[in-house]
Amino acid sequence: MSDYSMKNDIEWAKINEDVLASLESPRKAFWVVLGVCFALVLAGAAAEIYQYNNGLGVALMNNPHYWQTYISNFVFWIGMSHSGTLLSAILLLTHADWRKPIYRFAEAMTFFSILTAAIFPIIHIGRVWDMYWILPYPDQRAIWPNFRSPLLWDAFAITTYATSSALFLYIGMIPDLAICRDKAKGWRKKLYTTLSLGWMGRATEWIAFRRTYVLLACFLVPLAVSVHSIVASDFAMSIMPGWHVTSFPPYFVAGALYSGCAAIITLFVLLRYVFKFEAYMTTEIMDKTARLTFAIAMAWNFLNLSEYASIWYSHDMFEHEMLIDKFTGPYAGVVWSMLFCATVVPFAMAFKKVRHNMWAMFWVSLFIQLGMWLERFQIVSPPLASNHEPWTQSVVWPGLIQLTITAASFGWFTMLFLIFCKVFPSVSMYEVKEMVYHRNKHGQKKLQNIDKIKDDMIKTEEGLS
Amino acid sequence: MSLSRMLENWSDLNKQDYYEDEPIMWGMSIDLNKCTGCGSCVTACYAENNIPTVGKEKCGSGHSMHWLRIERYWDEPEGEADLDIKESEYPERGAHFAPMMCQQCNHAPCEPVCPVAATYHTPDGLNAQVYNRCIGSRYCGTNCPYKVRYFNFFDFQEDIPHPLEMLLNPDLTVRSKGVMEKCTFCVQRLRSAKDAAADEGVRGHVADGAVQTACQQSCPTEAIVFGNLKDDKSKVSESWQSHNVELDRHEQFNEDERGYRIFEELNVEPSVMYLDRVRNTEA
Numbered sequence: 001m002s003d004y005s006m007k008n009d010i011e012w013a014k015i016n017e018d019v020l021a022s023l024e025s026p027r028k029a030f031w032v033v034l035g036v037c038f039a040l041v042l043a044g045a046a047a048e049i050y051q052y053n054n055g056l057g058v059a060l061m062n063n064p065h066y067w068q069t070y071i072s073n074f075v076f077w078i079g080m081s082h083s084g085t086l087l088s089a090i091l092l093l094t095h096a097d098w099r100k101p102i103y104r105f106a107e108a109m110t111f112f113s114i115l116t117a118a119i120f121p122i123i124h125i126g127r128v129w130d131m132y133w134i135l136p137y138p139d140q141r142a143i144w145p146n147f148r149s150p151l152l153w154d155a156f157a158i159t160t161y162a163t164s165s166a167l168f169l170y171i172g173m174i175p176d177l178a179i180c181r182d183k184a185k186g187w188r189k190k191l192y193t194t195l196s197l198g199w200m201g202r203a204t205e206w207i208a209f210r211r212t213y214v215l216l217a218c219f220l221v222p223l224a225v226s227v228h229s230i231v232a233s234d235f236a237m238s239i240m241p242g243w244h245v246t247s248f249p250p251y252f253v254a255g256a257l258y259s260g261c262a263a264i265i266t267l268f269v270l271l272r273y274v275f276k277f278e279a280y281m282t283t284e285i286m287d288k289t290a291r292l293t294f295a296i297a298m299a300w301n302f303l304n305l306s307e308y309a310s311i312w313y314s315h316d317m318f319e320h321e322m323l324i325d326k327f328t329g330p331y332a333g334v335v336w337s338m339l340f341c342a343t344v345v346p347f348a349m350a351f352k353k354v355r356h357n358m359w360a361m362f363w364v365s366l367f368i369q370l371g372m373w374l375e376r377f378q379i380v381s382p383p384l385a386s387n388h389e390p391w392t393q394s395v396v397w398p399g400l401i402q403l404t405i406t407a408a409s410f411g412w413f414t415m416l417f418l419i420f421c422k423v424f425p426s427v428s429m430y431e432v433k434e435m436v437y438h439r440n441k442h443g444q445k446k447l448q449n450i451d452k453i454k455d456d457m458i459k460t461e462e463g464l465s
Numbered sequence: 466m467s468l469s470r471m472l473e474n475w476s477d478l479n480k481q482d483y484y485e486d487e488p489i490m491w492g493m494s495i496d497l498n499k500c501t502g503c504g505s506c507v508t509a510c511y512a513e514n515n516i517p518t519v520g521k522e523k524c525g526s527g528h529s530m531h532w533l534r535i536e537r538y539w540d541e542p543e544g545e546a547d548l549d550i551k552e553s554e555y556p557e558r559g560a561h562f563a564p565m566m567c568q569q570c571n572h573a574p575c576e577p578v579c580p581v582a583a584t585y586h587t588p589d590g591l592n593a594q595v596y597n598r599c600i601g602s603r604y605c606g607t608n609c610p611y612k613v614r615y616f617n618f619f620d621f622q623e624d625i626p627h628p629l630e631m632l633l634n635p636d637l638t639v640r641s642k643g644v645m646e647k648c649t650f651c652v653q654r655l656r657s658a659k660d661a662a663a664d665e666g667v668r669g670h671v672a673d674g675a676v677q678t679a680c681q682q683s684c685p686t687e688a689i690v691f692g693n694l695k696d697d698k699s700k701v702s703e704s705w706q707s708h709n710v711e712l713d714r715h716e717q718f719n720e721d722e723r724g725y726r727i728f729e730e731l732n733v734e735p736s737v738m739y740l741d742r743v744r745n746t747e748a
Binding site for chain 1: 467523526527528529534536538565574577578579580581582598599600601602603604606607608610611612614615616617618619620642643644645728731733
């Protein structure tokens with residue numbers, strides 16, 4: 001296969017040209033997708049305005065079903081944000097160099113999916129205008145929020161995660177923004193000049209940059225794990241059968257990485273086609289991403305099965321009923337579809353032919369994401385339908401309003417993401433250059449005395465100033 | 466509560482039994498033998514507490530707001546002769562009724578999960594719901610095992626036709642859209658009874674029988690007994706003691722007694738005791 005992995009002799013100037021071209025001339029599909037997404041966002045906004053004016057009852061939630069797809073969407077999007085961190089931070093710390101051409105868009109995906117997730121509590125809550133009460137702001141009445149509530153932890157976790165992942169994305173982009181600044185004209189020139197913070201590419205700058213970047217990565221990894229554990233404790237801290245599961249935090253983290261990796265594959269194929277990145281987003285990288293996804297899929301499946309087993313052997317009457325009801329009750333279709341999409345379909349990735357076929361992987365990843373969305377739905381809804389109190393047990397399906405807003409969230413995310421890719425370089429130019437350099441035999445020899453090169457560069461700089 | 470006050474009184478605030486020294490803890494006992502399922506308690510509750518009536522359609526979609534509801538359960542077949550009535554209804558098959566309202570749990574699952582502390586435990590043992598503070602996250606509702614919390618999914622009070630708003634009870638709030646509400650043991654009555662006692666110079670104590678909840682007042686068979694559980698001579702304490710039900714025990718282990726509390730094995734310590742219905746099947 002000639003284009004299996006990236007060529008070792010791509011010229012650095014060509015990398016710049018290719019990536020910068022993505023800011024100017026995408027395929028027509030870009031505008032079509034953007035238009036569709038914008039229409040979805042408008043529809044969602046209309047649904048939300050209608051719901052705001054009439055009350056949450058129009059979304060068909062009712063008294064035992066206090067929560068539904070708004071919460072499952074929230075968990076889904078927070079989950080999706082996790083593999084951006086996995087790809088950029090964990091793989092950075094473990095020196096996996098194949099992440100380099102794709103980590104930038106994975107990070108952008110992280111940031112935008114948090115932005116999408118953050119909308120859902122606002123849509124979900126009864127009195128939006130009082131939402132700031134969950135933050136411990138200074139108040140003359142000295143009323144505090146309730147620090148025991150997992151929803152409060154959520155508020156802290158999301159704001160922290162959104163800030164730090166935005167910082168991580170931005171700092172990692174500074175050297176590339178400087179390249180853009182040097183080539184751009186018009187409004188772009190102004191934008192990149194401001195954002196690149198006067199990056200000159202000096203050795204001291206690079207050293208400071210590296211340190212900051214690794215430090216942020218070290219901070220982000222435990223943060224990402226704790227964020228989704230906190231989201232899991234929304235359920236695990238309650239006493240509802242089906243939610244009160246001790247293994248939920250690791251289960252949620254594995255699920256988050258799983259759906260996130262699937263989303264990376266989807267966007268990988270999409271970007272590769274739309275922005276003509278065939279030379280950089282190679283089959284080799286897809287192969288490695290697919291292997292990673294497969295490993296995470298197995299971890300998730302293990303945790304899923306062990307959750308069923310621990311409920312089955314717990315001899316808790318309510319939990320037992322809940323589990324049986326999940327597989328045979330009114331929501332059985334959802335549960336079985338989830339098991340098909342998220343447990344059976346990933347085994348396709350065991351085959352090399354599938355891993356090396358971009359469009360096959362595209363469909364596999366879509367199936368996995370559908371499965372993971374259904375997984376979140378079956379966590380939230382069936383326990384409310386068969387709760388402790390038999391008199392209130394009833395089945396409710398999400399109505400038009402909830403489904404419109406769900407679709408709109410996908411539109412909103414894709415819209416933000418596509419705009420990002422049009423304005424900012426979605427492939428990291430400097431890291432791809434490094435990768436090419438490292439893989440080049442000639443470069444490897446040179447790298448052996450990198451400390452000497454560093455010292456020389458610092459000396460030259462000191463001499464200049 | 467300011468941070469400095471919180472830190473100064475840290476050990477006091479973290480006491481195991483924070484309200485131990487309080488003179489009052491409201492409790493209830495409901496005799497299911499006496500309950501006929503007539504529903505007058507439900508009506509009284511609607512009238513007393515400004516509960517919106519939502520209409521047939523919204524009732525069907527699960528948006529009704531009955532703080533107190535009568536749950537009807539068809540009798541299980543008892544013995545060979547009853548087996549053929551398995552799918553039948555009244556009059557072939559008997560039913561029993563359980564009035565279900567907020568159980569005012571002492572380990573309430575709803576309290577710790579509210580992000581803004583809109584629901585909290587009062588010194589006299591109630592799960593208070595502060596409507597003004599509620600932001601409508603509905604976590605309390607999902608975590609309530611009895612599902613007795615009702616969310617205002619619509620602006621029901623807007624729909625009251627003109628002169629009828631005169632019927633509303635001025636003693637408590639009319640709740641708006643986006644707020645969770647629930648049974649409070651008619652807290653407005655409890656407050657005014659306390660105030661009346663205080664006017665006569667008795668602080669922190671209300672004589673047994675001086676205050677009745679709306680459901681208790683309207684029950685024709687006097688199935689509902691309400692009062693102060695910390696007063697050993699009150700009717701409700703006597704009822705709890707005579708059926709050997711203890712507040713902090715999670716299973717009552719007494720085969721011969723009728724007293725039990727619903728879902729007490731969940732360790733929520735409900736303040737409402739039910740007396741099991743017994744039938745003479747021989748007759």
